[in-house]
Amino acid sequence: MSEPKAPPSPAPRSETVRHTLLEELRRGAATAWELSTRLGLRERDVTPHLEHLARSLRARGERLSVTPAHCLRCGYAFDERRSLAKPSRCPACRGERIEAPRFRVDTGGG
Numbered sequence: 086m087s088e089p090k091a092p093p094s095p096a097p098r099s100e101t102v103r104h105t106l107l108e109e110l111r112r113g114a115a116t117a118w119e120l121s122t123r124l125g126l127r128e129r130d131v132t133p134h135l136e137h138l139a140r141s142l143r144a145r146g147e148r149l150s151v152t153p154a155h156c157l158r159c160g161y162a163f164d165e166r167r168s169l170a171k172p173s174r175c176p177a178c179r180g181e182r183i184e185a186p187r188f189r190v191d192t193g194g195g
């Protein structure tokens with residue numbers, strides 16, 4: 086896959102991004118796209134932050150809770166592990182209308 090050249094942009098520091106991300110996730114479930122608009126990132130740039138956040142939350146006894154993506158055409162549910170990035174196509178029916186996974190922080194206590 087070839088990536089188009091992106092102009093250099095003043096990327097916010099990762100720590101700041103993840104802090105904001107965490108605040109958004111505590112507020113309620115959101116898709117990567119929703120988070121990207123709130124954080125001013127591209128959608129695909131949100132995923133690595135989510136993965137990092139999932140690991141650091143686990144170390145603190147919290148959890149990144151994922152509602153897996155599913156196919157709007159046949160109902161195929163993508164498993165939780167694969168669904169951090171929104172799948173582009175359903176492996177069952179090859180439909181391209183995929184409901185994006187939703188993320189939130191599960192503190193375990195309520």
Ligand SMILES: [Zn+2]
Binds near residue numbers: 156157159175180
């Ligand atoms: Zn499908």
